[in-house]
Amino acid sequence: MYKNLLIILFTIFFLYTCSEEPKEVEPEKINGKILIKLIEEALWGSEKANYRLSGLVKPDTPPPDEYNQLKIDSVANSEGIKFYSILIEYPNPLHNVLAVYNENLLLYILDNSLNGNIVTEWKNISGRLYLIASENFVSKDLLKLSRISLYRMINGRFYLVFRSFTKLDKAGKIYQQSIEDIDENKIVTQLSSNRKTKLNNKKVTFNFNSSEHKYISEKDVFTNFVLNEIKSAKWTIEKPELKLETMKKKQQTTKQTETTEYAYIELKGYQVTLNSDWNNPIGIAVTDHLISRLEGVRYINDKIGATITIIQLPEGSATSQFVKYKFGNPTVGNYRVRSTNIIESGRNYIQFFEHSCSNKTFILLLQTPKYTYDKNKVTYDEIVTSFFIEC
Numbered sequence: 001m002y003k004n005l006l007i008i009l010f011t012i013f014f015l016y017t018c019s020e021e022p023k024e025v026e027p028e029k030i031n032g033k034i035l036i037k038l039i040e041e042a043l044w045g046s047e048k049a050n051y052r053l054s055g056l057v058k059p060d061t062p063p064p065d066e067y068n069q070l071k072i073d074s075v076a077n078s079e080g081i082k083f084y085s086i087l088i089e090y091p092n093p094l095h096n097v098l099a100v101y102n103e104n105l106l107l108y109i110l111d112n113s114l115n116g117n118i119v120t121e122w123k124n125i126s127g128r129l130y131l132i133a134s135e136n137f138v139s140k141d142l143l144k145l146s147r148i149s150l151y152r153m154i155n156g157r158f159y160l161v162f163r164s165f166t167k168l169d170k171a172g173k174i175y176q177q178s179i180e181d182i183d184e185n186k187i188v189t190q191l192s193s194n195r196k197t198k199l200n201n202k203k204v205t206f207n208f209n210s211s212e213h214k215y216i217s218e219k220d221v222f223t224n225f226v227l228n229e230i231k232s233a234k235w236t237i238e239k240p241e242l243k244l245e246t247m248k249k250k251q252q253t254t255k256q257t258e259t260t261e262y263a264y265i266e267l268k269g270y271q272v273t274l275n276s277d278w279n280n281p282i283g284i285a286v287t288d289h290l291i292s293r294l295e296g297v298r299y300i301n302d303k304i305g306a307t308i309t310i311i312q313l314p315e316g317s318a319t320s321q322f323v324k325y326k327f328g329n330p331t332v333g334n335y336r337v338r339s340t341n342i343i344e345s346g347r348n349y350i351q352f353f354e355h356s357c358s359n360k361t362f363i364l365l366l367q368t369p370k371y372t373y374d375k376n377k378v379t380y381d382e383i384v385t386s387f388f389i390e391c
Contacts, residue, residue, distance in 0.1 A: 029103040032072050035084060040064045043088075053099075054107035054321065055314030056086070061095050068117075075122035077129050077153070083108070085131055087120050098133055100151070100158050107321055108158040109151060109292045110314070113285055116145075126183050128152060134166075143230060144169035148179070150215075157291055157324070159213040162187055162206065165226045175199060177222040184208065187215045191222055199225065211345075270310060270355075270362055273386035277301050278308070286311055289350055289365065290322050296363075304376050306368040308383065313361040319354050323363065327354060334358075335388075349373050355389045362389045 030038075041049035042057040043064045050057050064070070071087040086099045093115045100108040116137025123130050131151040138144055146167035151158050168175045174194045180203070181188040187206040191199040204222065206215035281297035286309055296311035313319065319327065323340075330338040335357045343350050345367075353364040364387050366380060373380075 030084070030101070030105050032074065032084070035072055035086065035101070036070065039070065039086065039088070043067075051316040052105060053101075053316075054105075054110075054318075055316035056097065056099055056107075056110065058095070058112075058314065061097075062090060062092075066090065067095075071120065073120060073122055075129065083122075085120055085122065087118060087133075089114075089118050093137070100131060107317070108153075109160070110317075110321075111149075111151075111160065111293055112295070113293050114149070115147070128184070131158070142171065145226065150182075154213055159291060160287070160293070161208070161213060162215040164189070164206075164220065164223055168226050168229060170229060175222075175225065177204070189222070269312065269360065270387065270389045272299075272308070272310070272364075272383065274299060274308075274383060277303050281310075284309070286365075289345065291324055292322060294322055304368070304372050304379075306366070306372070306376070306380070309363075309365040309367070310387075311363045311365070313363065315359055317361075319361060319363065323352055325352060327352070330354075330356075344370075347371075353384060353387070355387065357389065360389055 038049045038053055039056065042053055043061060045063075068089040068091060069087065071085075071089075073085045074082055075085075076082045082103045084101045084103075086097070086101070088095075088097045090096055094112075096112065096114045096118065098109075098111040098114055098118075098120065102108065111133075114133060115135050117135070119134045121132050123132055129152070133149040133151070135147045135149075136145070137147075144167075145165060147163065147165050149160060150162040152161045153159075154161075164177065166177050166179075175197070176192050177189050178192070179187060180190050185208050189204045189206070191202045191204065193199055199221070202221060204217055204219070206217040206220075208214070209216045278299045278301045281299055284296060284298050285293055286296045286298075287293045294311050294313070296309050298310075299308045301307070313322065325340045325343060327338045327340055330336040336355070338354050340352045347370055348367050349370055350365060350367045353366070355362045355364070364384065366384065368376065368380065
């Protein structure tokens, strides 16, 4: 009897437990403590931690005991979504990094272009949430500079929507640019100085360009003024500074003003066949057509006005974090290739090609004037076909 009773009870228990629906496992939500732990593990060389952080830490980044500061701030937007900003500042600005994640550790932006002493804060301006980064640094050892960067979420992605110098101190001669007004369509700044100058009381308007996701001024007066002062300075550089120089140049082939940041980098691990019309690769900080800045190399062909940019993505990151355009289906196999359609961008065509194998991903960006595209299409196809990465 007892034996039968035990069998009945066991059967009931078994049926009850089997009938329970499995609980859905929610993604682990992170907090400040978890983030600090992950970051420091990644800085000490943990590939697993760095993978979870979508490649936040570059291979040559110094360990945690060498940074100036590690700062984490959090904020919730109007929809209740929580974001975390991470700032890691080093004595050598080449290793500085600013990133934004959500509670599920989704990376929204990764910026390695900040200089000197950096202060970050979240701020609600005109009903929109901004991450503001302010930099104070020295150029040519005597020019004291300040710069501001504004990051904003647009359609579910964070963009660097505005960056400009705010102060130049040249041996006591002070020139400033202050933001007077920010709204969805424009930013208005006012220039001032403690010296008699044409800059005094001049106002500059930056209009929002929805295709570039940036506030742009046709005459960025203060930036041009500061860059000219930096270029004309003749002093010897002794202190470490980020070797990036922003230069405005008029390209006759496209009749468009483009901003290029040049960087001292060496990119290896790929091969591409180009004839003598293409110049030697130039290391650059790539921002055009990307969600956030990446470093790469650029080849320029002045005869046909085309450029080829090659970028290696940070290990553990995805192309969708940096490229907003839709890619087609990849090829089958261990070596995968996929591309976007040809995209119109002003007077140019652009097209992205992604090559990936093992844990490597490279992007090739082709940019060519519309009016020469058909004439040189065979050449472009041969170049694109010749490109491959070393696995």
